[in-house]
Amino acid sequence: MLYSPKWSKAKKHLKSLVCDTLRSRVDFQVINYRRAHDQLGRAVITIDKVEKLSMCTITAERAEHYKEWEIRAHFDNYDFDDVENNISIQDEAHQQLKKEGIYGQYDFFFTLEQYFNSSIEDSLQSTDILMKILCLLDRRVGKRTLLKMKDSILTEHELVQEFYKLRCEAEKLSITA
Template identity: 90%
Template sequence: MLYSPKWSKAKKHLKSFVCDALRSRVDFQVINYRRAHDQLGRAVITVDKIEKLSMCTITAERAEYYKEWDIRRDLDDFDFDDVGKNISIQDEAHQQLKKEGIYGQYDFFFALEEYFNSSIENSLKSTDILIKILCLLDRRVGKRTLLKMKDSILTEHELVQEFYKLRCEAEKLNITT
């Protein structure tokens, strides 16, 4: 599944949302492996040319496979004939991995789609780590909103906290407690 519309157009749109303080420091890349059976690869968010989040399809699918086995072991259910149950277990594994910050390239595209089609207010309320990160980079999130998030950010995934800290430092906001 290659991203549609074209990644170059989506990247330009995404970069237009990045706040001025980080525009030259943050970049988004999509690397597709032509020899891969599905031609998917990974999506990367870099800060100062250093990878901060790599969303590799192969890594995510391998982790999902092992997570599914863990779920089956916990349930003591190894009946592979029940298609509904198989789909449910796979979905549960996928959701758990997303909460852990393990994403495939396709997750990045789905998050982008949701981010582009939602208001910034709704996106800020999202439980998806990727969408939260995109919000923290977004110019529509102002300094007052960032300061209001100071306490609630402590309950977020460490990646979200890292991007929050990056944004606050870039905006020269004092967030130390």
């Protein structure tokens, strides 16, 4: 599944939403593997040309497979004929991986679509790690909002905390207690 509309157009829109203090340092890349059966690859967020978040489809699908087996073993549920149950287990595995910060390229596109079609206020309320990262890079999130997040950010995933710290440093905000 290739991204539709064109990735170049979406990337331009995404870059236009990045705050001025980080615009030259942040980049988003989509790498598709033409010889892969589904032509999916990975999406990457880089800071100063260093990969901070790699959303590789192959890695995510492998992790999801193992997570499904963990769930099955935990519940001693190996009934592969129950389609509804299989879908439920797969969905649970996928949700657990997203909470761990493991994403596939398709997750990036899905979240990007939600991000583009939601208000920044709604996006900030999301529990999704990737959505929070996009919000922390967003120019519509001002210094006052960043300062208000100071305490709640401590309960977030380490990736979210890393991007929060990056944004605050770029904005020259003191966040130390």
